[in-house]
Amino acid sequence: MRVLARGTALVLLLACGYCAIGAMGAPSGGGVIGAQVTPGAEPIKGSQGNVTGGGSSSATIMTDPWVDSELSNLFNRDDKTFAVGDTIVFNDKVKDLESCALKCNLNDYCEMFAFCADAAGCSVSGMMCGAGATVESGTCVLSMYTAVKSNDGKISDNVNGTAMLGATGPKVGFVSGYYYVDTDPGLPFLEVPLAVDATFNIDRHTFYALPAGIGAATTSKAANVSECASACYANSTCDAFVYCPADKAEGCAVAGYSCSEPTTAAAGDCLLQGDVNSEQTAYLKIDSSLLATISGIRKAVPDDLPAAAPAPAKAA
Ligand SMILES: *[C@@H]1O[C@H](CO)[C@@H](O)[C@H](O)[C@H]1NC(C)=O
Ligand SMILES: *[C@@H]1O[C@H](CO)[C@@H](O)[C@H](O)[C@H]1NC(C)=O
Numbered sequence: 383m384r385v386l387a388r389g390t391a392l393v394l395l396l397a398c399g400y401c402a403i404g405a406m407g408a409p410s411g412g413g414v415i416g417a418q419v420t421p422g423a424e425p426i427k428g429s430q431g432n433v434t435g436g437g438s439s440s441a442t443i444m445t446d447p448w449v450d451s452e453l454s455n456l457f458n459r460d461d462k463t464f465a466v467g468d469t470i471v472f473n474d475k476v477k478d479l480e481s482c483a484l485k486c487n488l489n490d491y492c493e494m495f496a497f498c499a500d501a502a503g504c505s506v507s508g509m510m511c512g513a514g515a516t517v518e519s520g521t522c523v524l525s526m527y528t529a530v531k532s533n534d535g536k537i538s539d540n541v542n543g544t545a546m547l548g549a550t551g552p553k554v555g556f557v558s559g560y561y562y563v564d565t566d567p568g569l570p571f572l573e574v575p576l577a578v579d580a581t582f583n584i585d586r587h588t589f590y591a592l593p594a595g596i597g598a599a600t601t602s603k604a605a606n607v608s609e610c611a612s613a614c615y616a617n618s619t620c621d622a623f624v625y626c627p628a629d630k631a632e633g634c635a636v637a638g639y640s641c642s643e644p645t646t647a648a649a650g651d652c653l654l655q656g657d658v659n660s661e662q663t664a665y666l667k668i669d670s671s672l673l674a675t676i677s678g679i680r681k682a683v684p685d686d687l688p689a690a691a692p693a694p695a696k697a698a
């Protein structure tokens with residue numbers, strides 16, 4: 383199995399001051415006519431001299447996420463979704479979705495792929511941080527994130543997961559996949575009502591900010607994730623929730639990324655957020671084993687619920 387020493391590669395990359403990735407010898411097919419992709423604004427700047435993360439990040443060894451995911455039958459594919467980092471690694475046409483995913487697998491820099499599966503081409507705008515894409519059918523966009531900012535002001539290339547910008551909705555013609563954060567499989571399932579589970583993608587160690595901005599989210603208190611998720615489910619303008627578990631006395635620190643600042647949610651906080659655009663939900667997502675928040679976002683298409691069990695036959 384291939385081993386990805388991501389931190390080590392990034393130290394080299396960042397020392398170059400965001401010069402073209404192609405110049406560092408990473409595979410690059412960017413610049414094809416007809417494929418315009420705008421990564422999420424500028425990566426965080428200002429203290430690039432400290433970008434190595436104090437050495438801890440360079441020791442990070444991650445096993446290959448795609449291979450692991452395939453083996454465990456959890457190969458990550460989000461339909462009707464465009465996901466992109468702040469730095470584009472590759473942007474060109476490929477044969478099919480599998481070739482795009484494989485290209486991401488084989489590229490040490492790639493943390494997320496987006497494949498334009500719509501025969502008419504794909505166009506996505508209105509995303510967080512000014513990200514977007516207008517590309518021809520069959521285009522494969524590989525990208526990565528380069529910097530997150532923690533509450534102490536440190537810039538790091540290691541969030542122990544991924545940071546990305548996304549948009550999901552019925553008109554989004556992309557299929558995207560991203561680095562799978564290997565959380566402890568021994569943890570119990572998150573208990574939420576069946577209909578809520580069918581409507582939202584809910585994960586531990588995940589945070590979403592939607593276009594209205596994190597400060598604009600409506601915050602209330604919830605006793606558990608089920609209560610928070612159910613509040614979002616019952617609210618037609620709520621597209622995503624963020625819950626900081628009630629037992630996290632110190633609160634939940636959330637890193638900043640690209641156009642967002644670091645923030646902290648208090649224990650028991652339930653943040654409800656919506657995208658005013660009725661056709662898509664745009665989001666900034668941080669997915670990190672260092673993050674204590676549990677979050678959910680509405681699926682582009684809810685899962686089918688199992689048919690209601692027939693009423694028990696009356697005793698004769
Ligand atoms: C790096 O960190 C040190 C100590 O935290 C700080 O004094 C210095 O200004 C930082 N360098 C940059 C370029 O931000
Ligand atoms: C990243 O996660 C691994 C496994 O959970 C942990 O051992 C490591 O210390 C984490 N890295 C940082 C920088 O916290």
Ligand SMILES: *[C@@H]1O[C@H](CO)[C@@H](O)[C@H](O)[C@H]1NC(C)=O
Pocket residue numbers: 573574605606608609
């Ligand atoms: C969540 O909290 C509510 C309100 O306190 C409670 O009724 C419910 O049983 C709890 N659910 C779980 C799964 O703990």
Ligand SMILES: *[C@@H]1O[C@H](CO)[C@@H](O)[C@H](O)[C@H]1NC(C)=O
Pocket residue numbers: 599600613617618619620621654655656657
């Ligand atoms: C419904 O969700 C929106 C977020 O889209 C939030 O601002 C609003 O406060 C929520 N309403 C209630 C009653 O919770």
